[in-house]
Every structure is written in C-alpha cells, then in structure tokens.
Amino acid sequence: MDMVNVKVNGIPVSVPAGSTVLEAANAAGVDIPTLCYMKEINAIGACRMCMTEVSGARGLVAACVYPVAEGMEINTNSQKAFEARKMTLELILSNHRMECLTCSRNQNCELQKLAREYGVDEVRFGDPKSLEPQIECSTAHLIRDNSKCVLGRRCRAVCRYPLWVAVIGASERGFATHIGSAFDRGLGEVGCVSCGQCIAVCPTGALTEVDDTDKVWAALADPTKHVVVGTAPAVRAALGEEFGYEIGTNVEGKMCAALRRLGFDGVFDVNAAADLTIMEEGNEFIERVQNGGVLPMITSCSPGWIRFCEQYYPEFIPNLSSCKSPQQMFGAMMKSYYAKQAGIDPKDIFVVTAMPCTAKKYEVRREDQAAVDGLWDIDATITTRELAKMIRKAGMNFNRLPDETFDPAFGDFTGAGVIFGATGGVMEAALRTVVEKLTGKELPKLDFTEVRGIAGIKEAEYDVAGMKVRVAVASGLANAKELLERVKRGEANYHFIEIMGCPGGCVNGGGQPIQPGNIRNFVDLRAERAKALYSQDASMALRKSHESPLMKKVYAEFLGEPGSHLAHELLHTSYKERSRYPGLDGEKR
C-alpha cells in the first residue's frame, strides 16, 4: 500500500494514500469533531464541524472528506479552526430546541459534548428556546423530534445504504429542510422495518426509541404480577459500554445480578429460547430437505428482516421458517411450560425481554404472537439502552455488582444459543445440530468458521451424509436484497439462508448502546461485540442446542418432539404480504 507522510499538530504519521485528514488525525491520536460523517456511508462534508487548517489549502478544509498529500502539515487546533467550529456550533444551536436536562440523550449527545468542549456559553442567534417540538411517533419503536435535528443525514445514510429501505431522507430546502418520509407520511406508512439503526447513529436526541421502562417498573411494583425477564445474547456483549467497560466486554454475570436486584421474580435467558429455536428450526429444515419442502429455508429470528420480507420480497414468504423468533418463543414458554412448572396462572405472569433491537417493540404486537389463552407472549420489551437506564435509576453501582447466574428454570443454555447474537451465529448453531442429526455422528469440529465474521454475505458448502448442503448468511438488508436477487436470478442455489436485518447481526442492533461518531468511525462495533459471544461459546462445555439438559427436559416433559402439535401451537407462526404504502396498494417500489 502506498503510504503518505504527514504531520498532525507537529506529530509525524504515515497513513495510506487516499486517507482523509480526519483519518490521519486519528492515526496521530487526535479527534477532530464530526456531526455528519459516518465511515463508509456518509462522507458529505455537510455539518462543517471538522473544519481544519492544512498546508497548501487556501481556507479551512472539511477534514472528513479532504484527502491528505505527501508532506501535508495539519493543524487541527488552530485558532482559525476553533473559531469556525464554534461559530458553526452556535448556528446549529440557534435552531436546536435545547432542553438538555429533559432530553433522553442528555450526557450522551455529541452536540452537547461539543458545545461544552468549545465553551459555547451563549447562543447569540435566533431564539432556540421558542422552538416547538416536531414529533413523529406513528410507530411502536421510534420517536423523531426534528426540532433537535442537525441535518447531518447519518440516519438517511444508514437507512439508504446498509439497510437499503431508504424510508427517510431530506425534503425541501433552505430553512424548510427537514428529515422525513415521502409526502411526510408516518414511518409506519412507508415501509420502515423498525430496525432502529437511525437511532444508533443520530448524534443528538432527534431520534430515540419509544421508552417502555415505565411499563416494566409498574409491573415490578405490582404485587399481583410474577415478573420474569429474559435477555438476548447480544445484550451481555454491549451492556457494559453503558457503564464504562471496554467495547466487547461480556457482562453476563453483573447483568444477572442487576436484573435480580431490579426485582424480577425470574431472571432467565433468551439464549435458552435460542436453543429451542434451533431444535424447532433444525427439525423444520431436515423435514423440508427430506420431504421436498420449499428451499432455501430462510431464518426468521430478526423481526426487521421479517418485516422487510413481507413488504419488499413477499415471494420469499414460503421460504421463511415458520419458527417464531427466540424472544417470542421465550414468552410463549414462560406462559405455558414455566407457568405449569412454577404453578402460576399464566395471566399473572408478566414477561419482559431486554433486547438489542427496536424492531422487537413492533414484533411483540404482531398478530399471532399470543400463544396461551390469548395472552401476549411478551408483555414489554426494552432495549439494551433502556435496561441500562433502569439499572442507573435503581442506583446500582454496576461495576461493583457480583457476578451471578440465570435462574435454572429457564436459564440453562449452550454455546449455540450464545452466538445467535452475531451474524452467522444462527446458521452455525443450526449446523451443529442439523449435521449431527442427519449423519447420526458426533461432529469432530464445532466451529463453522466460514459463516463467521462481519462480511455482508457469506457462503459455504458442507458435505453432510453424502449431501452437499449449501448455506448463505447475509446481514444488513442491502446484502439480504443482493442475496435474494441472486437466488431469484438462479445464480445461486442454497438450502439454508440466515438473514439478519442489522449489519453484523444483533450485536449491532438498533437498541444497543450508542457510540459516538469518533468511536464508530474507527472501531468496528460488529466485530468487537461478536468476539465476546464467540469466546463465551468457545469456553462452554455444551455447545450444541440438542445437548442442552434444559432442552432435553422441555421436550421430555412438555413439548414431546420438535415440530409436535404443541410445539406448533406455541412456537410457530405465519407471515403475510404487507403493503409498503397503505392507501396506495399494489404499488411496488
């Protein structure tokens, strides 16, 4: 690789040719402020926060897009740059509804942080105090308040490129410019898949999830309710970030302790339901293969993907596994198996899940997600961020909590359940079970490394009992689209496909802790958080779902066989084509 030598604030660094000033500064350990830039998807130089002085340029340059040249001297901290950035901040703030104390992003806001760092102690322009909220809240998962928007368009970029759905963009011009959907329709009426990636990249409080923590606090305070909680695999890989742990730290033990201290009557793990998913989905796959069923079979764990399929690729609905997502299986099992075991009336059980996902807020109120007596499988679902909020509100010193474990009634899980949180994990977990079932022999090696990693599309072929099993894994809906198009064109022929809506899978879900641009642009959250899960898997004695003692017990005492009548009633669901633009039916993009 051609390298270029530059100096950043006098420090010599060598960076690959084509690097930007921002990247060179990072290599020298210096942060240049950014509000709009997002690596790989949004290099538009719009916000002007990164204005920097470099030799050879007439004026200040936008560091996020300006390429370095040999011998360039970069001064990130010149008076001129400071003044320009401060003025930009004042102008942004003149049109920003400042209600920092009551804003959900207080102390976790990139704009607030910059205003503090640049000493903006007054806003000389406009009258930001008089701004009215501009709220869009037509969905179960998201609240948009354009009065806090800085028009950096990170949300638009993440929606357009890795997710492909492109349901939000910038409309109009000048002062009227705003982020919204076509014809200012509500997000629920334009084909939004509820992934929440826009929330995770927003530098301010303009985009936030719908807060469901009050529902959980109310249930916890209700003496008539038996309140149980289940946590998704990816939560333990990221929750620590909210409490100062390094990205990629697995905080499962402290998370269990925190949940118990919050007052949950049962602290369970959706990992166990992930094992259950493999039992059912593996069985479904084998049946499809042996009985000429619809192939490729496609996983159904990611509600963002399911919604995408129903709205954009309804022709693949027959390919979707009929299995509910692990979250929904968890809820159904709580209100059936667990209720019976614990001798509690299902209507008195309040099931909470903590998820890395905002689409789960949509999923819990889908039709056909109430398996027992018409009771919703899940009563409330909160994101990793909301869980952290509850832990803070409860005054817990998270770092000083002991390491505890899940309650045994539904807390036993295998390594296969753990890796569900990363792209390729469901495929690998399924293969561990399916291959052993088909061959009747123990696998010599459990690591299916071909389906691991952050590549958007992964493919592999395995020889299983004389049959070539071709699998593919896609994460990020743009990659899912590409893969499905290949299948449609007949260029690829798979037996089994795993699709996750979010790039990198659940570890990078829209409900995970928010990392600011200066971290996101230089640390791959997908890879770091996934490492936490794969190392937990590697350390476990049991790594195959069908070897889980809990699964053996659940099937022996309750469900019978995978795919049994009862299993279908509780753990399976159906899908239907849905319109992207209600009111303009039949129209495809």
Place this chain on the structure above:
Amino acid sequence: MPNMKTKVAFKGTPEQEAELRKFIAETKNEKGSTMPILQKAQEIYGYLPEEVQVMIAEETGIPLTEIYGISTFYAQFALNPKGQTRVSVCLGTACYVKGSGDVLAKVVETLGCEAGSITADGLFSVDATRCVGACGLAPVMTINDEVYGRLVAADVPGILAKYQH
C-alpha cells in the same frame, strides 16, 4: 415554500401512465436521468402527486424518499395541480417591502389554502411568486391573467369574492 400534499383526488389516465412509463423505460439507464423524468412527469400530469412519484420510484428503482426529496427541493416541481382560479402573490423585493407578505397571508386566510397548494374543491390554487415585472404597482397579485396592484390586505376578500361563484 411549503409543499403540501394535495387535497384533490388523482385523476390520471391510462394514456398518461403509459406515456410516462415509456419515457422512463427509455431514459432510466442514463446517468442523471432523474430530473428529466420528473420534468416529463410534470409535463404530462401538470404536477407530481404521490401516485406519480410512486410510479417513478417503482420504475427507476430510486427510493420514493429520494424522488420526493428532489421534487420538494426544486421550485420547478409542484405537488399540487393548478386550480380553476390561480392566485399568485408576488413576493419579489419591491412587492415584499410594500407589504405583499400581509396580502399573501390574507389570501391564505380567506381561501383556507396555503401557498403552493390547492383548495379541496380544486377551485383555487395559491402561489407565492417572484417578481412579475410590475414593480410600479407593488404590491401585486395576479389572478389567472389579471393583475391587481397597489393592494392592502383589506382589499383581498373583495377581490377574491368576484371569483367565488
């Protein structure tokens, strides 16, 4: 100028649709064809309603949000058809300093119709325009092809009444 979703029903014909789809098929693979396609659509329909924008998005593969973003960015595109009676208030410099902002506000109030939009019955459309070249008469309003000058806001209801049958 606010681009409001139109209140009048879409009345496109199969012939119009066929013409637009044909034009898109011919041009969509050329770089930079989005603007010509939008211009053609407006030429055919007179404006760019939701139904037409969805058609364009569907045929070109460009997200509807982007089409909408472009159609609201450029003043040349209209999201509303023109009414039977077209009211335009000049907001050019001379008219503006002579108080045409108040005249426009009165028009909007009287008709219940924002600038850039059309009344639900399709009778009136209101636009705010740039200089019409009649600065000596500022502030100026035109209704269809007639020019009304040296206005004050209080004149507006009387003038509009002549067109309200």
